[in-house]
Amino acid sequence: MTTTLTRPQANAAIESPEERRRRIRTGILALVLAALGVLLAVFTAPKTAKFGLSDQFAAAQLPDISLPALPVALALAAYALVLALTQLFRGVRGRWARLLWVGFALALVVTFLCWAAAGKTFPLTNQLQGTLNLATPLILGALAGVLCERAGVINVAIEGQFLSGAFAAAVVTSATGSFWAGAFAAILAGVLIAAMLAVFAIRYRVNQVVLGVVLVVFASGITGFLFDQFVKSDSQRYNNPGVLPNVPIPVLSAIPVIGQTFFAQTLLVYAMYVAVAVVTVVLFKTRWGLRVRSVGEHPRAADTVGINVLRVRYQAVLAGGIVAGLGGAFFTIGFTGSFDKDLTAGQGFIALAALIMGRWNPLGATVAALFFGFTQQLQGQLQILQTPIPGELLVMAPYLATVVAVAGAVGRVRPPKADGEPYEKG
Amino acid sequence: MSATRPAWARELVVSAAAVVLALAVGAVLIIVSNAEVLSTWTYFFSYPPDALSASWSAVADAYGALFSGAFGGWKQLAETLVQATPLICGGLGVSLAFRAGLFNIGAQGQLIIGALCAAWVGFTLHLPPGLHVLVALVAGVLGGALWGGIVGVLKARTGAHEVILTIMLNYVALYLLQWLLTTNAFQRPGRNDPISPVVDGSAQFPAIPGTRLHLGFLVALLAAGAVWWLLTRSTTGFQLRAVGANADAARTAGMSVGTAYTLAMLGAGALAGLAGVQQVLGTNAPLTDGIAGTVGFDSITVALLGRASPVGTVVAGLVFGALNAGGLQMQLQTQTPLTLTTVLQATIVLFIAAPALVRAVFRIRGEGAGAVLAKGWNA
Numbered sequence: 103m104t105t106t107l108t109r110p111q112a113n114a115a116i117e118s119p120e121e122r123r124r125r126i127r128t129g130i131l132a133l134v135l136a137a138l139g140v141l142l143a144v145f146t147a148p149k150t151a152k153f154g155l156s157d158q159f160a161a162a163q164l165p166d167i168s169l170p171a172l173p174v175a176l177a178l179a180a181y182a183l184v185l186a187l188t189q190l191f192r193g194v195r196g197r198w199a200r201l202l203w204v205g206f207a208l209a210l211v212v213t214f215l216c217w218a219a220a221g222k223t224f225p226l227t228n229q230l231q232g233t234l235n236l237a238t239p240l241i242l243g244a245l246a247g248v249l250c251e252r253a254g255v256i257n258v259a260i261e262g263q264f265l266s267g268a269f270a271a272a273v274v275t276s277a278t279g280s281f282w283a284g285a286f287a288a289i290l291a292g293v294l295i296a297a298m299l300a301v302f303a304i305r306y307r308v309n310q311v312v313l314g315v316v317l318v319v320f321a322s323g324i325t326g327f328l329f330d331q332f333v334k335s336d337s338q339r340y341n342n343p344g345v346l347p348n349v350p351i352p353v354l355s356a357i358p359v360i361g362q363t364f365f366a367q368t369l370l371v372y373a374m375y376v377a378v379a380v381v382t383v384v385l386f387k388t389r390w391g392l393r394v395r396s397v398g399e400h401p402r403a404a405d406t407v408g409i410n411v412l413r414v415r416y417q418a419v420l421a422g423g424i425v426a427g428l429g430g431a432f433f434t435i436g437f438t439g440s441f442d443k444d445l446t447a448g449q450g451f452i453a454l455a456a457l458i459m460g461r462w463n464p465l466g467a468t469v470a471a472l473f474f475g476f477t478q479q480l481q482g483q484l485q486i487l488q489t490p491i492p493g494e495l496l497v498m499a500p501y502l503a504t505v506v507a508v509a510g511a512v513g514r515v516r517p518p519k520a521d522g523e524p525y526e527k528g
Numbered sequence: 529m530s531a532t533r534p535a536w537a538r539e540l541v542v543s544a545a546a547v548v549l550a551l552a553v554g555a556v557l558i559i560v561s562n563a564e565v566l567s568t569w570t571y572f573f574s575y576p577p578d579a580l581s582a583s584w585s586a587v588a589d590a591y592g593a594l595f596s597g598a599f600g601g602w603k604q605l606a607e608t609l610v611q612a613t614p615l616i617c618g619g620l621g622v623s624l625a626f627r628a629g630l631f632n633i634g635a636q637g638q639l640i641i642g643a644l645c646a647a648w649v650g651f652t653l654h655l656p657p658g659l660h661v662l663v664a665l666v667a668g669v670l671g672g673a674l675w676g677g678i679v680g681v682l683k684a685r686t687g688a689h690e691v692i693l694t695i696m697l698n699y700v701a702l703y704l705l706q707w708l709l710t711t712n713a714f715q716r717p718g719r720n721d722p723i724s725p726v727v728d729g730s731a732q733f734p735a736i737p738g739t740r741l742h743l744g745f746l747v748a749l750l751a752a753g754a755v756w757w758l759l760t761r762s763t764t765g766f767q768l769r770a771v772g773a774n775a776d777a778a779r780t781a782g783m784s785v786g787t788a789y790t791l792a793m794l795g796a797g798a799l800a801g802l803a804g805v806q807q808v809l810g811t812n813a814p815l816t817d818g819i820a821g822t823v824g825f826d827s828i829t830v831a832l833l834g835r836a837s838p839v840g841t842v843v844a845g846l847v848f849g850a851l852n853a854g855g856l857q858m859q860l861q862t863q864t865p866l867t868l869t870t871v872l873q874a875t876i877v878l879f880i881a882a883p884a885l886v887r888a889v890f891r892i893r894g895e896g897a898g899a900v901l902a903k904g905w906n907a
Contacts, residue, residue, distance in 0.1 A: 319825065494710065509686045
């Protein structure tokens with residue numbers, strides 16, 4: 103990642119070989135994607151694609167958005183193609199560049215949707231709702247990773263924190279009948295795994311990637327064992343937590359289309375909103391956040407100015423445990439309403455990917471997590487629409503997209519400098 | 529324990545102590561999860577012997593079954609070796625990448641692709657006995673190498689991080705397998721569930737009659753020997769280790785870091801692919817979407833337990849194999865869930881990884897290797 107502060111003119115006139123290679127590489131990548139878009143657009147049926155704005159149960163039915171699929175798809179694919187070519191030959195620069203690329207991604211997505219939904223109705227609100235449901239734990243997990251890794255401790259154990267949080271939330275809520283107790287237990291469980299991560303990484307200086315993997319195995323084993331021994335035999339008593347009720351926020355939930363989706367949610371989703379804001383503000387606007395970032399970038403320098411490196415790292419990792427534990431709780435009391443062995447199914451690793459794609463930035467990680475949620479939900483929706491592409495291949499899309507993004511666009515991501523390096527005072 | 533003993537002896541003591549600690553953790557789990565035993569603890573202070581004897585017998589029964597299931601006879605011993613075989617191969621794959629400074633979380637995906645290729649050759653081509661095994665084996669190894677190699681090339685050319693690439697390719701491999709199992713080329717005729725045709729007998733590793741122990745175990749040992757030779761005797765191996773130790777220094781010395789990464793991931797993928805070969809040609813499991821089980825992830829723990837050395841990986845693979853084989857017996861005899869062995873495996877590795885903790889608990893003196901392979905994302 104190069105954060106250059108050069109003036110635009112100078113930038114355009116002189117291009118280093120490195121920048122040139124980068125421009126051409128991303129250009130080719132964009133061209134390939136745009137070509138796919140054009141291909142889809144050409145094969146789009148000349149019918150109307152409808153996008154449903156209210157689900158069937160909504161009190162006030164909104165009209166569907168009807169788009170002529172073929173012309174819209176062609177126009178959007180053409181936009182993507184032009185942008186890709188511009189990037190390849192001249193480079194897309196300037197203050198609008200980022201916006202143009204967001205448009206590029208949106209154009210391709212809508213092209214795809216036009217192709218898939220031509221002559222059918224695509225339930226847009228369903229898509230948004232599902233995206234939010236799938237992304238909520240991912241966002242919380244990725245935020246936990248941000249907190250940890252900004253302080254210099256790699257967190258591959260998010261999956262383990264999810265599992266233990268999900269298990270604790272399900273069992274404690276079932277046993278006590280209180281969602282609050284369940285959420286609290288999930289936080290404790292997440293912090294417990296975080297504490298193991300912290301102690302082994304900070305005190306015993308164990309390799310953190312390996313440690314993370316081992317903690318995932320540990321959490322999977324221990325929740326699986328307790329599930330087998332206790333919960334399975336009496337699931338009515340220990341594994342029947344129910345799902346958190348939706349709490350509509352008065353004014354906001356009345357906004358058409360997005361109101362119900364984003365502001366008539368469970369408390370865990372609101373907790374996610376709060377977490378995004380809090381982590382961002384704390385990390386970049388508070389003294390503690392500055393300390394966290396400094397011990398992750400240059401612990402020796404931080405030590406020199408009197409920051410207790412190890413203490414800050416412990417604090418950050420444990421704070422991450424709180425967030426990840428809540429993310430785990432979402433799987434059971436926020437969504438499915440029961441625990442099953444390994445029910446998080448690798449979502450913790452996806453959260454890790456979101457964290458890296460988001461370049462260790464809370465907002466970036468959130469966007470990446472939303473992207474994963476979107477594609478995961480899209481796959482389910484498209485199976486209903488019966489596109490010619492088999493569902494098993496569509497499930498691959500987010501993972502392939504990540505590979506493409508990481509190899510092509512994001513490239514050499516720069517993690518916090520001291521991420522993964524144990525600190526030894528000396 | 530005096531500090532003058534050789535390093536390997538000290539490591540052995542720490543490893544053994546770690547196993548003991550892990551078993552202690554497991555014992556606690558067995559006790560607290562057994563309702564009958566737990567009830568004797570409610571009156572512990574009025575009559576302690578009840579609680580102690582009940583706890584002791586619960587733990588002794590479970591661990592007794594675990595031990596006899598792993599080592600109780602020739603058949604059990606053979607099962608331990610069978611269970612260890614894919615773990616050794618996968619563990620070698622992860623170890624090799626480790627030595628070049630790469631975190632290969634992708635053994636799972638490489639294993640799936642290896643199994644896929646080997647199985648396809650096994651049930652589609654019909655070749656004479658000896659040749660068929662060989663072709664299937666090579667196909668599986670090449671498939672795994674390809675899957676690992678993609679990561680190596682992308683890392684070398686674009687600098688993309690191998691952890692994220694390998695994690696993503698694990699999923700791609702899994703879904704690829706799921707899709708292929710719905711196609712005519714891979715689905716068993718007359719079946720609707722995703723299961724492959726039976727692999728020809730001519731493509732299977734011959735087994736010792738009466739046991740499931742097959743030639744694949746020898747292949748795994750040969751692979752370990754090959755990795756040992758590569759790492760300690762060959763120029764390429766030296767370059768891999770140099771890059772792993774300090775990529776900047778290696779680059780300054782004129783080595784191509786990118787080539788080293790690519791080679792390391794090719795080799796790592798090939799070895800993990802071999803683990804997949806073992807799954808389909810060794811124990812003759814049909815190809816399903818659960819073919820990899822948790823072998824790919826266990827390989828990471830095996831590699832760590834073996835400290836990323838070929839000999840260590842073989843030993844670690846045997847330890848895990850014994851736990852797996854014994855765990856099955858334990859579940860059958862004492863209804864202690866198999867998931868307990870997962871906890872034991874994770875705990876063993878956790879303690880091994882933190883020698884200082886083990887020393888503190890057992891008051892073992894002496895220095896010895898500190899944290900193994902401690903490196904960050906940037907390394």
